[in-house]
Amino acid sequence: MLSKSVVSTLLALASARTAQSIPLESPDAPVNISRRWLPSADKIRGVNLGSQFIIEPWMAYDEWASMGCGNANDEWKCVEALGQDAADAAFQKHWDTWTTKDDINQIKSLGLNTVRIPVGFWLREDLVKDGEHYPRGGLKYLDRLVGWCREAGIYVIMDLHGGPGVQYPNQQFTGHGVSYPGFYTQENYERAYKFLEWMTQRIHTNENYFNVGMLQVMNEPVHAGDYPDLAADMVANYYPGAWTRIRNQEKQLGVKDSDLLHIQMMGNAWGSGDPTSHLPDRNFAFYDDHRYYKWDGSVKTTKDGYISAACRDNRGGSDIIVGEWSLSVADSVQFNDEFQIKDRPDQVGWYRKYWAAQAQAFEKSGGWVFWTWKCNWITGFNEWRWCYQSAVAAGAIPRDAASASPRKMCRRTIIHRMHHDVRTPIIIDAVAPTPTVFAHPRRTQFHRCELSLPVPGHVSLDGFPCCEYHSCCIPTQEIEHCDSAPKTRVLKVLRGKAGKKRRYAYYDVKQEPETCPHFVLEHRHERLEYLGEPDAYPQDYPATWREDVHELERDWFSWFAHSEDYRIRWEDGFFDRCALLHTLQTDAEVRAGNVYDLSQYWPPWDPARTRAGSELLWLEARLNTQPREHAGNQWVNRGDPEWYR
DSSP: OOOHHHHHHHHTTSOGGGSOOOOOSSTTSOOOOOOOOOOSSSSEEEEEOTTSSSOOGGGBHHHHHHTTOTTOOSHHHHHHHHOHHHHHHHHHHHHHHSSOHHHHHHHHHTTOOEEEEEEEGGGSGGGOOTTOOOOOOOHHHHHHHHHHHHHHTOEEEEEEEEOTTOSSTTOGGGSSOOSSOOOOSHHHHHHHHHHHHHHHHHHHHOGGGTTEEEEESOSSOOOTTTOHHHHHHIIIIIHHHHHHHHHHHHHHHTOOGGGOOEEEEEOGGGSSOOTTTTOSOOTTEEEEEEOOGGGOTTSOSSHHHHHHHHHHOOOOSTTEEEEEOOSOOOTTTTTSTTTOOTTOGGGHHHHHHHHHHHHHHHTTTTEEEESOSOOBOBTTBOOTTSOHHHHHHHTSSOSOGGGGSGGGSEEEEEEEEESSOOOOOEEEOOOSSSOOOOOOHHHHTTOOOSOOOOOTTSOOOTTSOOOSSSOOOEEEEEEEOOTTOOEEEEEEEEOOSTTSOOEEEEEEEEOOGGGSSSEEEEEEEEEOOBTTBTTOSOTTSOSOOOTTOHHHHHHSOHHHHTOHHHHHHHHHHHHHHHHHHHHHHHHHHHHHHHHHHHHHHSOTTOHHHHHHHHHHHHHHHHHHHHHHHHHHTSOTTSSOOTTTO
C-alpha cells in the first residue's frame, strides 16, 4: 500500500518514476490491494469515451440512425419516440458494440494511460422519476468496460456528465435538451448526491472498478456570466455537499486515507466560480478544464493564430486536467481552403503540429483527455478532428501519445540573460518557417526590450524575432538532440604528431534540430551573471519599469522615479556596462580556449601562442578592474552616479 506522502507525490504528477502504479494484471488477480492511483507516467494522457453511455447524435449520426432514433435530438426524445422497451433494446445493442475490448487495447497501444467515461445519473435507475425518459440496463456494460480498463492498466475518470434536471441548457450531452437548467434545486442536488454515494460504494467494493481513481461530481455546469445565481448556489452548496457525501461514504466503508478517491470539479477557467471556495478540505481534489480554441473568439482564425494560441497557453497547476479538447477550428473557417480536411491529405502535417502544440501546452498542467475516442461521419464525412482513433489512422495524431513531451524532442533553447528576475520557461512548437517566440504574457506584460546585442563566440540569433514582452540583456542559445535526430556523415582530419602521417575518420554529425520531426523551441529566461556571480546585482534594482511607477516609488527614492530623463540616461549607462562586462568575459573565455588549443600543438616560443597569452592577461586585468569601476558607479549611497555627473 502506498503511503500518503507517495500518493501526494503522484497527485502532483511530477515524480511518478519514484512510485510506480501497479494495476492488477487480470480479473483473476487478487483485489485486496486497495488503492487509488494515478498513472505511473508523469502526465495524464487519455481519451473520452464519448457517446458510449450518453449518445450525442451530432458525432454519431449513423449509429443514431441505426438505432431508429431518426431526428430525435437526444436520448430522452429517442426513448420517448421508440417507447421504453424498444429503446432499451436499441441502447443495449449500442452499449455492447460502441466501445469494445479491442478499443481499450488499442487505446493502451497508442501510449494513452487514461479514459474518461461520461455517464448519466439515470445509470442508477431508481433515481429516475415518473415522466422522465432515459434508457435502462446500462450498468452491466459499464461494469464490463471498467473491467477491461483494469486488465489493460488504464486509469479511469468516472464523469457525472448528465445531471438530474439538466445542468446546462440545450445540450445533447445532458441527455435532455431543455431551454432552462433545472438541476440547481435541493431535490436534484440530493439525487446527484445519491448517485455519487452509489458510485463511490461501487468503486470501492467492485473489483472491476479497481482502476477508477477519480470521480467528477458534475460536467460543464452553467457559467456565472449567464446564470449568476445558479452558479453561485452550486459552488456554495452542491460542491461542498457532494464532497462531504463522497467522503462520508468512504468513511463508512472504512477506506484508508491513501485510498480515497480523487474528487474532480470544473476549475476556475470554466467560469462557474471558484470550486474551492466552500470545500471542507482540498485533499485529493482535482479540477477539470475544457479548452476548445474552436470557440475562443480571441484566437486569430489562421494556422499561425491557432498554433500561437496553444503555445502561449498555460492552464494552471498539476491538479488541473484538460478533460476535453479537439483539433477542430472555428465554424467560420473549418471548411475553407486553409483548414479543410475532406479529400485533403496535404493538411495532415499542420494538424499534427496543432495536436503537438496543444498536448505540450496541456502537459504544463496535469495532462489531457481528448474529446473523443470514436465518432462517425460528422457532417457527412470522416471528420477526424474530433475523433482520436480516426485522427491516428489519418496520421494527424502520432501513435505514441507521449511523443509531444519535450523530453523526446530535439530542441533549440533561446536564453535571454536578464538584469532582473528570472522568468518561467515557455515550450513552443516552432516547426513553422517563421517561428514566433513568446514570453508569458501574465508575467512579462509590462516589459520591453531595451537591449539585444549579438554575443561574440555564440551562434547567431539571426532569423528569430525580438521578444517584445520583456527587458532582456544578452541573448544566447543552446542546442540539444533527441535519439532520432537526423544525422549527416562527415570526414574529419585527425592531426597527428609532428612528422607523422595525418589520419582521417568519418563521424555522424547530427543536423540542425529543426530538421527533426520532433522539434520544439524553448524560450528560457535567466538572471544575468555579473562576472560569474548571479546575485551580484543590487537587490533593490526594480524588476520592471511600469507605467504607474508604483514599483519605482517603492524600490527607489521618489525624485528618481519621477525623473524620466534621469531614468533613461541611468538605464542606458547601466546596460552599456552590462554589455561591456559580458563582452570582456566572453572574449576572455575565447582567448583562454585559444591558448589551450595552441599549447597542444605549438611550442611556448611560437608568436601566435605568445600573442594569445598576452591578450588573455590583458583581458583578465581589465575584468579585475571592472567590478571596482562598476561598483563605484552604482547608487549605493543614493547619490548621483559619477558617470552621470
